[in-house]
Amino acid sequence: GQNIDQPTEMTATEGAIVQINCTYQTSGFNGLFWYQQHAGEAPTFLSYNVLDGLEEKGRFSSFLSRSKGYSYLLLKELQMKDSASYLCAVRDQLKDYKLSFGAGTTVTVRA
Amino acid sequence: EAEVAQSPRYKITEKSQAVAFWCDPISGHATLYWYRQILGQGPELLVQFQDESVVDDSQLPKDRFSAERLKGVDSTLKIQPAELGDSAMYLCASSLVRGENTGELFFGEGSRLTVL
Numbered sequence: 001g002q003n004i005d006q007p008t009e010m011t012a013t014e015g016a017i018v019q020i021n022c023t024y025q026t027s028g029f030n031g032l033f034w035y036q037q038h039a040g041e042a043p044t045f046l047s048y049n050v051l052d053g054l055e056e057k058g059r060f061s062s063f064l065s066r067s068k069g070y071s072y073l074l075l076k077e078l079q080m081k082d083s084a085s086y087l088c089a090v091r092d093q094l095k096d097y098k099l100s101f102g103a104g105t106t107v108t109v110r111a
Numbered sequence: 112e113a114e115v116a117q118s119p120r121y122k123i124t125e126k127s128q129a130v131a132f133w134c135d136p137i138s139g140h141a142t143l144y145w146y147r148q149i150l151g152q153g154p155e156l157l158v159q160f161q162d163e164s165v166v167d168d169s170q171l172p173k174d175r176f177s178a179e180r181l182k183g184v185d186s187t188l189k190i191q192p193a194e195l196g197d198s199a200m201y202l203c204a205s206s207l208v209r210g211e212n213t214g215e216l217f218f219g220e221g222s223r224l225t226v227l
Binding site for chain 2: 042095
């Protein structure tokens with residue numbers, strides 16, 4: 001399947017900014033997704049990128065560079081409730097639009 | 112707001128027993144997915160349905176796992192016999208249109224399986 005790499009853990013202070021990087025390798029790229037998953041809960045959709053550039057949605061922004069196989073999720077003005085796992089997922093149009101997930105980055109926000 | 116329904120939420124079973132999970136996707140969603148998520152890892156796709164047809168079950172351990180979506184609506188995932196390594200969260204998800212617009216997946220609450 002896809003090789004999707006993201007850091008295992010990150011820690012930041014309330015009110016700060018954190019950037020979660022994701023690199024991927026796929027032959028039929030058809031979009032990159034970021035999901036948020038709180039402990040014991042299901043993933044919830046955060047953002048979608050299919051073209052290069054930055055997508056901004058409130059405190060969260062996501063960037064994509066298809067030529068580099070790279071994306072990042074930027075979380076601004078961190079709040080305690082942002083403590084969660086953030087999953088990078090890539091869709092492959094050559095594999096029936098299969099969505100493959102990375103292992104997730106656990107973000108811990110400290111007061 | 113429409114949701115993906117899953118049951119049971121929690122299941123504890125002994126190894127070698129049979130277990131089944133049920134999923135009802137959001138109405139009108141043609142694509143249904145079953146993912147398995149082991150603690151500390153990302154979700155791994157087990158099977159993907161387009162209506163009632165399987166389009167990807169390459170990662171489904173077919174000697175013990177089976178999945179069906181007979182009428183193209185709700186779906187059942189079965190494990191028989193269960194093994195200790197099957198302990199995980201089983202997530203069902205659905206999407207409106209395969210491969211078009213965002214095609215974002217909507218996940219159910221998941222079924223947490225513990226095999227003793």
